[in-house]
Structure formats: C-alpha cells, structure tokens
Amino acid sequence: MEAGYNRELLLEIANKIKNGKQTIAEQAYYDMWYESYEDSLLELPKGYAANPIAIRDRMHGNIKSKISQETIVRRFPVWIKITSAAAALILVVGLLLYINRKITPAKSTPTITASSILPGSNKATLTLADGRVISLDQLAPGIIATENGLQITKDREGRIAYNIAITSKSAALAFNSIVVPKGGTYQVSLQDGSRVWLNAGSSLKYPASFAGQTERKVELTGEGYFEVAKDKVHPFIVKTWGQEVTVLGTHFNINAYPDELNVVTTPEEGRVKVSSGGTDLTINPGERTVLVSEGDMEVQQADLESALAWKNGKIYFKDADIRSILRQVARWYDIDVRYEGNIPTKLFSGGAYRNSNLSTVLKILQENNIHFDISEPIEGKKLLTVRF
Template sequence: LKRSDNTTVQQAQVLTEDVKPGKQAATLTLADGRKIFLSDAINGKIAEESGVQITKDKNGLITYEISDDQSEPNSTNTLSTSRGETYQVILPDKSKVWLNAASSITYSTSLKERGEERRILLSGEAYFEVAKDRTRPFIVKTNTQEVKVLGTHFNVNSYENESTVKTTLIEGSIIVKPTISTNIKAKKLIPGQQADLNKSSLLIYKADIESVLAWKNGLFTFNEASVLEVMQQISRWYDIDVEYKGVIPDEKISGGISRQSDLKAVLKMLELINIKYQLENSASGKKIIINPQ
C-alpha cells in the first residue's frame, strides 16, 4: 500500500497459524551484570558469587545454596520473565517462589538485608511459599505496598497495567502495608482473604482461591471475569497484543482451560459469548483485535 506522500504502509495480515502457549523460561541477572538465559543453561551449577552457589536441576528449578559464611548481603540478583514465560526458584532460606509471565523479583543472594529482614522486590505476579523463621521477617515490596510475613503461602498480583494490587493469603498470616499513602492503614489478612489496593483504599474480600492460583497450577480459570481481565492474562501468556475497536465488551466469562492449550482453543471462550475478534500479524507483532458487537 502507498499513501499520498508515496511512503509505504505496512498492511496487517490475517494470522492463520495458531499461537503456541508460553513455556518455562526466564533470565537471571547476576550481581556483576551477567545475564543467564535459563532455558539455555545446562543442568548443574550455573553460577557462584559472593559465597552463594546457584544450580539448575533437570526440571529447570533454580536453587540457591550459601556455600560459606562470607556471603555478601548487598549482592543482588534479578529473576525476570518476559511475556510467554514462567519460572520457579528456591531461595537461600528455602522459600519457594513461582514467577508468572512478564514479572520479576530482585533479592539479595544471601537473603540478608537491613539486618535480619528477608526482602524481595516484586514487579508483576508471584506466588510465595515462605520458609518459617520467626526471627527474620520476609517482606515482599511492590511499587505501592509491602507484605510482611514470618512463614506462609500467598500470591501477589502487582502488574502495572492493572488498576489494583491483589494480595491473596492461602496459609498463615500476613500484614499488607500500603506505601502509596499514609492515609491508608495497614491490614492483617487471614487465610482465604484477598486485599485489593488502589490509589485511595485497601479493601478486604473473600478470595476466589481457585482462580487466583490457576496460573501457578497451569490453568486459566475464570469466574465471572471481565473481558479485560481475561485478555490481559492471554496477552501475557501468549505474548500477543490486544486491541479494542470501540467499547470493551461488558460480558462476563466463566470457565477453565489448560495454559498448555494453543491460543485458538482458549479464544473459543469469546466465541461462546458472541464476542467477535480477529487475529492479525503485522510488522509490530501478533495482535488480537476485539471488534464491536
């Protein structure tokens, strides 16, 4: 195609082939700036720095082991996933972390910071199974809040393109402390509760545990979810952009499917509620276009 000024216009093509689901992959950035692409790294010891040994097992699991007493408390690593990736790590204190797509955690390799605190900086979404240690609180910090625990299981969803940060407690107890405003008071959660934090309030609800943990369990599970919520999850897992032509449909979606399904199988949910869409492939990448009804 040519415009009147004779510049070439790239025409989007209908995407005919299916889109494969995401995979177990991540990038580990070491304290010295080196990057390790974990899907390519061989099994066994992949790095050693500041008295901490990092290994990868046959299932892709990353484990930290403090190899001597000279571990450097200020040596930090970042584990990050792109869209279409997920990963799991065991930290030096034996806490387990599952990282969802388009997410990252940054942490001291010895997990010793600010004295006896175990601190993690999270962007995106992660599920934590925290090893119990009453003398060393475990703190997960996002851009808007801190979650303080001693030993527990919980999920934090803190994607920047979502309007609220959702913290869901599975086991134990946690304190959610907002950091965006001194007018929003910290609250303590009991198992089965979810804290939703926005710019002006921190509200506590009964959690839909099945839906919250679906990603960790290899599933998409929706219970009266909005089209926007569903498409955000699809976009992150299949590494595909979403464009809305006109008003975003207000239909609600319920159901479930494996995250190992190809994209077209997942999009059948839209067809069942008569939402029209098309798949395109252009110079900027793959895209789902949601059309007016």
C-alpha cells in the same frame, strides 16, 4: 477483434494494466472488450481462467496451427490473422495478470491462526550483581554461576537455587534479579529455602544471600506466588507498588501488574500483614486485600481458584470483564490486543489449561459473539484484534 473496439487503444490500456496505471474509464473499456470478444482462439476451458501461463501456451498453439494451414499466396491475410490473435493474447494475459496481482499478495506469508499460537513456557533471564546476564531457558542443569562465594544452580525441573550452606556476608549485599518475559514463567529457590513462582511478564529482585540481615526483603513487579521458609526471627517482606507484605512463614499470591487496576494479595496458608501508606491489614486464608491506591485498601472475600489458577497450570476467570481476561491471555501467549467497537460490560466465566493453544481459550469468548482476527503487522509480533 470485435467491431467497434480500437486495437491500438486496447494495447495501450493492457500495458497500463500491467503497470497498474489504468484509469477507471480505461479499465471499464477494457472489460467491455474482454466480455464481447468471441474469437475461437479465446476459448477458455475450465481450469484455465486462473492460469495466464496456460492460456498463453494454448493460444500460441492455436496461432501456430492457423499458420500451418495458410498457403504462401495468402501470406498477407495470414499476417492479419496472426496480428489479431497476438493482440488478443496480449490483452487477455495482461488482464489475467492484473487480476492475479489484485487477488494474490505480493509476498506469500504463512497464515496466522489461533491454533498456531502456542502457550508460554519456562524462560527467564537472570542478572547478577556484577552485571552478567544469563538466559536460564537455554542452560543445562548444573552450576550456572558463582558469585561472592555463592553457587547458583539449575535443577532438572528448570528451577534455579542458591546454595544455602554458604553464608557469605558479601553475598547479602549482592542483588540478583530474574525477569520473566511475556509468554514465560519461572521458579526460583532463594538462599533461605523460600520458593517463588513467577508469572509471565514479571520480575523479582532479591539478595543472593540473606546472611547477616535482620529481614528477608525482596521486590516484585507483576505476579508471584511465595512459599516462604519459616523463620520467626527474620520476617520475609515482599515490596510491590504501593505496599509491603510481611510474613514469618506462609504461602500467598500477589498480583501487582502495572497495567492492572489494583494490587491484590491472597494468602493460601497462614496469616499475612499488608501495609500501605501507614495502614496495616492482617488477613487469613479465604480473604484478600485489594489496594486501589497507596493507603487505600480493603479486605474482601477471596476466590482461591481464580487467584491461584496460573500457578496451578490453568487460565481461569469468574465474573471477569473482557479486558481483564485478555490481559491474562496477552501475557501468557505473548500477543498484543486491540479492540474495535463498543466493549461490552458483560462478565464472563470459564477456563482452560495453560498448556492449551490460543484457540482453546478464544472459543469460550467466541461462543458469546466476540470475534477475533490475528495478524503479524511486525515480524515476530502477533496482534489479536477483538471486534464487538
């Protein structure tokens, strides 16, 4: 023990350090002692500093060696030597345990990186009119349900379909709905042969059969791409927030997410009529309608590559702000997003395939000095913190 330091006090502080109850002054006193101690028993070879167990074993070995060298006549001096060395052992190991507690997390958890976050996949739940809920991503191809004489099947491509040969009128009164979660996508073939692609975080409500009805009407929340079977007698109507889209047989996309500023309708093939608040607009491929509020919409030039990118297996943005980009990213990779700092008004362009992991998309933005941290504050929920 170096002169000028109180052994009893140091032992008391060491015990406090082990329990995390030392004061700033006590820690400083302890650190000063630790730095000044020069006893050969405290020699710490390279590699020992981070291993208190190895230090303990090494110091015990040194103590035993000293004991074996002492005679019976010098028993009392030996005890003093042992006491000092033992005190040093307690204090050093106590300090290292304290340091380790500060550096090492109490519970080891896997590191979350952008490259470890995988893209979305085919998954959805189907709710039948009788209340049955079916998880579609866990089922093998084949007949998955029968309702009002109508067979519902899942094909080898993972798409569900309704048997168009059966025209039960009771089936027309039975509404089904498909809900696609964040991190998912799904396709459905309706009873009339129309096909619908649903993007992540979307849902579609529709009659199991259109038999006996004068129109084919469905309700969409989120984003969907429609390939409508031609039928000049029975118009196909898609109802979303604030508007209805009417077609006789064409291909078009509707983006109607609740967290987006506008509802955007973009035809790829054929004409579509968009109605809102008593206003009707008919548009052709190359155009789109943008609904700001009910009854307030306008026709704009469309960018088909951007509008249909998700359906074609891509994440693509052109002259888009960071919030709109990360809304797409959050839905597809099933993450939450938090912003820190002043959000720039700069617009970005870029893209990646949707089967890429998250890091591929983030690299585009990181090249523009936007920084990201990924954490899991709640088990199973991933948080992307964006810093500017």
